[in-house]
Amino acid sequence: xxxxxxxxxSFLGRVEKLKSVPRHCVTSDGVxxxxxxxxxRTALMAYLMKDELADVDIDKVIRMCLIHDLGxxxxxxxxxxxxxxxxxxxxxxxxxxxxxxxxxxMYEELTALLxxxxxxxxxxxxxxxxxxxxxxxxxxxxxDISTWLPLEYELQKTYAAKxxxxxxxxxxxxxxxxxxxEEKIRKKEKMG
Numbered sequence: 001x002x003x004x005x006x007x008x009x010s011f012l013g014r015v016e017k018l019k020s021v022p023r024h025c026v027t028s029d030g031v032x033x034x035x036x037x038x039x040x041r042t043a044l045m046a047y048l049m050k051d052e053l054a055d056v057d058i059d060k061v062i063r064m065c066l067i068h069d070l071g072x073x074x075x076x077x078x079x080x081x082x083x084x085x086x087x088x089x090x091x092x093x094x095x096x097x098x099x100x101x102x103x104x105x106m107y108e109e110l111t112a113l114l115x116x117x118x119x120x121x122x123x124x125x126x127x128x129x130x131x132x133x134x135x136x137x138x139x140x141x142x143x144d145i146s147t148w149l150p151l152e153y154e155l156q157k158t159y160a161a162k163x164x165x166x167x168x169x170x171x172x173x174x175x176x177x178x179x180x181x182e183e184k185i186r187k188k189e190k191m192g
Contacts, residue, residue: 002103011101017073024079025136026143033139035069035077042068042135046127052169056123064117064128067110071095080159081151126163130170133160134177141180145188156181 003011018036025033043065050058069077074094078087095114099107117125137159140152148156157178164170 007101007103011098014098014101015070015073018069021072021077023077025139026147027139028142030144035072038135038139039066039069041139042128042131045131045135049169053127053167056127060113060124061127061131063113064124065131067113068117068128068132070098074098081155127167127170130160130163130167130174133163134170134173136160137174137177137181141177141184145184153185 018039019034021035023033023035023038025038027033027037043062046058046061046065053061071091071094074097075087075091096111099110102110116122117128120126120129137156140148140156160170160174160177164174
């Protein structure tokens, strides 16, 4: 059995919160980024590199990117460098509660997808995780450096490094992002 119109609208209403949940990042226009914007651009990145990752099921990666932060509609966003195991458990429970509102077949499909993402064993899960991190690095490079925390000067250079290994295009993308980070830092140091 599929959605009733009421279920569909109710679920959309719950996840609509992602449009208002702020992330620890600022856009190039100085606006605080929200979770929905991050998820959208991560999914767009996956689609745009489908030819560079021809041996990966990009449609599955796009689905992973679209749902990876759904739990934050309930819990809000906690930056990676502040997130604890307790936070992760709470987010996982919140996400399961949210997904239980879906028709059973969709609940099962999304739960299986989330388990695959968490295990990080498949190429698709690894690509999603790399894109999730790369999008954050690229967004920070687009933001004004005055919005960075001191720890981000180094984090920007290492945040996605382990996740891109084994994917040549992602490795090159991460290398370019690091060059962009280093250039941004150099410019700030020149300006004093």
